[in-house]
Amino acid sequence: MSENPITMQGPVCPVPLSHNEQIVMGHGSGGKMSLDLIAKLFVPAFNNPALGAGDDAGVVQPSQDTRLAISTDSHVVTPLFFPGGDIGRLAVCGTVNDVAMLGATPRYLTAGFVLEEGLALETLRLVIASMRAAAQEALVQIVAGDTKVVQRGKADGLYITTTGVGIVPTGVAIGGAKAQPGDVVILSGTMGDHGIAVLGARGDLGFETAVQSDVAPLNHLITAMLSASSRVHVLRDPTRGGVATTLNEIARQSNVGIVIEEDKLPVRPAVAAACEMLGFDPLYIANEGKVIVIVARADAEKILATMRATQYGEAAVIIGEVKAEPAKRVLMKTRIGSTRIVDVLMGEMLPRIC
Amino acid sequence: MSENPITMQGPVCPVPLSHNEQIVMGHGSGGKMSLDLIAKLFVPAFNNPALGAGDDAGVVQPSQDTRLAISTDSHVVTPLFFPGGDIGRLAVCGTVNDVAMLGATPRYLTAGFVLEEGLALETLRLVIASMRAAAQEALVQIVAGDTKVVQRGKADGLYITTTGVGIVPTGVAIGGAKAQPGDVVILSGTMGDHGIAVLGARGDLGFETAVQSDVAPLNHLITAMLSASSRVHVLRDPTRGGVATTLNEIARQSNVGIVIEEDKLPVRPAVAAACEMLGFDPLYIANEGKVIVIVARADAEKILATMRATQYGEAAVIIGEVKAEPAKRVLMKTRIGSTRIVDVLMGEMLPRIC
Numbered sequence: 001m002s003e004n005p006i007t008m009q010g011p012v013c014p015v016p017l018s019h020n021e022q023i024v025m026g027h028g029s030g031g032k033m034s035l036d037l038i039a040k041l042f043v044p045a046f047n048n049p050a051l052g053a054g055d056d057a058g059v060v061q062p063s064q065d066t067r068l069a070i071s072t073d074s075h076v077v078t079p080l081f082f083p084g085g086d087i088g089r090l091a092v093c094g095t096v097n098d099v100a101m102l103g104a105t106p107r108y109l110t111a112g113f114v115l116e117e118g119l120a121l122e123t124l125r126l127v128i129a130s131m132r133a134a135a136q137e138a139l140v141q142i143v144a145g146d147t148k149v150v151q152r153g154k155a156d157g158l159y160i161t162t163t164g165v166g167i168v169p170t171g172v173a174i175g176g177a178k179a180q181p182g183d184v185v186i187l188s189g190t191m192g193d194h195g196i197a198v199l200g201a202r203g204d205l206g207f208e209t210a211v212q213s214d215v216a217p218l219n220h221l222i223t224a225m226l227s228a229s230s231r232v233h234v235l236r237d238p239t240r241g242g243v244a245t246t247l248n249e250i251a252r253q254s255n256v257g258i259v260i261e262e263d264k265l266p267v268r269p270a271v272a273a274a275c276e277m278l279g280f281d282p283l284y285i286a287n288e289g290k291v292i293v294i295v296a297r298a299d300a301e302k303i304l305a306t307m308r309a310t311q312y313g314e315a316a317v318i319i320g321e322v323k324a325e326p327a328k329r330v331l332m333k334t335r336i337g338s339t340r341i342v343d344v345l346m347g348e349m350l351p352r353i354c
Numbered sequence: 355m356s357e358n359p360i361t362m363q364g365p366v367c368p369v370p371l372s373h374n375e376q377i378v379m380g381h382g383s384g385g386k387m388s389l390d391l392i393a394k395l396f397v398p399a400f401n402n403p404a405l406g407a408g409d410d411a412g413v414v415q416p417s418q419d420t421r422l423a424i425s426t427d428s429h430v431v432t433p434l435f436f437p438g439g440d441i442g443r444l445a446v447c448g449t450v451n452d453v454a455m456l457g458a459t460p461r462y463l464t465a466g467f468v469l470e471e472g473l474a475l476e477t478l479r480l481v482i483a484s485m486r487a488a489a490q491e492a493l494v495q496i497v498a499g500d501t502k503v504v505q506r507g508k509a510d511g512l513y514i515t516t517t518g519v520g521i522v523p524t525g526v527a528i529g530g531a532k533a534q535p536g537d538v539v540i541l542s543g544t545m546g547d548h549g550i551a552v553l554g555a556r557g558d559l560g561f562e563t564a565v566q567s568d569v570a571p572l573n574h575l576i577t578a579m580l581s582a583s584s585r586v587h588v589l590r591d592p593t594r595g596g597v598a599t600t601l602n603e604i605a606r607q608s609n610v611g612i613v614i615e616e617d618k619l620p621v622r623p624a625v626a627a628a629c630e631m632l633g634f635d636p637l638y639i640a641n642e643g644k645v646i647v648i649v650a651r652a653d654a655e656k657i658l659a660t661m662r663a664t665q666y667g668e669a670a671v672i673i674g675e676v677k678a679e680p681a682k683r684v685l686m687k688t689r690i691g692s693t694r695i696v697d698v699l700m701g702e703m704l705p706r707i708c
Contacts, residue, residue, distance in 0.1 A: 028503025149382025
């Protein structure tokens with residue numbers, strides 16, 4: 001076994017908490033407040049290499065020749081059904097994608113349900129049917145499950161926590177810390193579709209939109225890329241916090257600068273229009289069927305062609321490149337020729353989007 | 355790979371649902387309504403051998419020489435803190451135990467948190483510290499996590515879903531379907547401590563009780579047993595639905611009869627008193643640190659001695675035996691010499707006990 005022994009000697013919470021600190025909606029944003037909460041409370045308490053790596057999934061090695069990628073996500077999206085998807089499809093795809101982002105082949109899922117008293121069984125049946133269809137598409141088995149019931153007013157219909165286990169192929173070493181200066185940054189398609197679709201379904205937009213969520217399992221797309229090139233360095237799905245927050249995470253993990261070009265960023269006109277009316281930036285809106293790929297320049301065109309030949313990568317484009325400087329920063333060349341810093345999402349933008 | 359390919363060809367829901375059927379608290383009881391819901395909605399939709407086996411964890415074989423036991427549980431206990439434990443210790447131990455019940459060595463846990471807006475960070479810190487301590491005791495690593503936040507009134511403080519992955523040692527084949535006529539049934543200690551401790555903490559008893567929850571990780575106890583005997587056939591922790599429901603599950607899976615003796619069933623006086631006042635039967639009250647062991651008669655005394663030498667098995671006793679008839683039934687020889695059928699828990703007895 002190549003793992004460290006159990007190491008949890010660090011302080012449970014190195015940062016004193018003031019007695020009146022409370023959870024606020026921003027802690028669930030996926031942005032700065034979420035990252036602070038995780039860094040302050042969770043990582044120190046559960047300190048181990050797999051968790052500390054800060055990737056979408058933890059990689060462990062239970063035996064000499066087996067490496068596993070393990071990931072978990074709780075899903076609290078509202079409403080339960082939205083254009084292009086539902087909480088069931090989201091719960092399967094979100095976890096499949098997190099496992100796949102380590103270059104692993106997702107194989108097994110578990111699902112834990114918290115059900116609110118009064119939920120229509122027909123609603124649950126539809127969600128389960130959607131999970132089944134997504135699992136079939138992703139070729140994963142749901143091997144364990146659990147259901148709990150809470151009283152009316154103690155949940156919001158249902159919440160689903162899925163955990164995924166995948167096999168990391170021999171030789172594959174993909175992770176957020178692997179980006180290198182000179183690498184090319186590719187995005188698999190348009191930004192913000194999921195977030196705007198969910199907002200639209202809530203009636204929060206104040207106008208009609210035809211935007212569909214992009215929620216999809218990306219593991220087959222990733223398998224195709226890894227067959228085409230051995231120089232894919234980073235894969236990460238820009239979910240909560242959007243492309244901007246995800247690129248910042250990678251820049252910090254890899255200690256590099258990332259420079260993107262505003263006029264290369266793909267956004268559907270309907271998403272752009274919604275964002276303009278609401279004062280949102282699509283760079284910060286959640287996606288559920290997109291992947292950021294950082295690959296050696298020599299293989300970038302090959303990867304792009306491979307992605308464009310797949311269902312979920314048709315609209316893949318190069319959006320930027322990796323530089324040595326400024327380390328841990330994301331910069332954007334704007335359409336008017338200036339350069340500005342792109343920071344992580346601050347506070348709460350869209351609650352309960354996934 | 356020895357697994358079947360992905361098989362989900364069955365109907366999503368073979369039983370028509372009436373349009374006004376709803377989730378009620380009884381669906382979370384762990385008893386008959388829970389089993390019906392799982393059989394009606396979940397198993398047909400996600401049909402595969404690991405899930406269909408109906409054990410506490412699914413066993414899968416990702417590579418020639420590696421078998422994994424995977425289990426998940428959502429935790430919604432109220433209150434969050436109770437004598438002898440809290441939701442954090444429960445979330446770690448519950449999943450560690452489910453993995454261990456397949457004879458596997460639990461190694462990795464994930465934790466998904468649903469946090470209610472307004473939760474005190476200090477409460478979360480205490481829960482995390484408790485999870486850390488339990489993980490250290492069980493020697494498992496928490497390798498992945500997720501947090502979501504929902505608005506006030508959309509959760510009850512916090513819910514935690516944990517998933518566990520363990521390694522099934524070569525040659526070990528323990529499961530609910532392995533009980534054989536002639537086997538002996540052992541219970542590791544007193545019944546009902548957890549359920550009564552949680553009820554007491556809620557103030558629902560109407561009187562004070564000093565009962566502590568038994569919540570504990572049982573994996574080291576199980577490792578000791580499996581070192582002592584290769585003839586342990588079934589291990590199962592009698593959580594929701596209690597010893598009665600768990601024994602019924604085993605009787606059905608193994609197609610055997612199980613006969614227990616009322617005067618051998620260990621119950622603390624304070625638990626017995628609380629049950630008597632409330633009209634409960636300790637056979638149906640949840641335990642979180644107990645295991646039912648079904649072992650070949652020849653090894654029963656050896657297993658009993660092994661259990662009694664461990665912290666969590668000191669009070670282990672033989673409570674009954676396995677018979678060929680009546681198949682799929684649990685009978686109890688009462689103190690007054692009669693025999694009665696012990697059925698699974700019907701309806702809802704104690705909501706949100708775990």
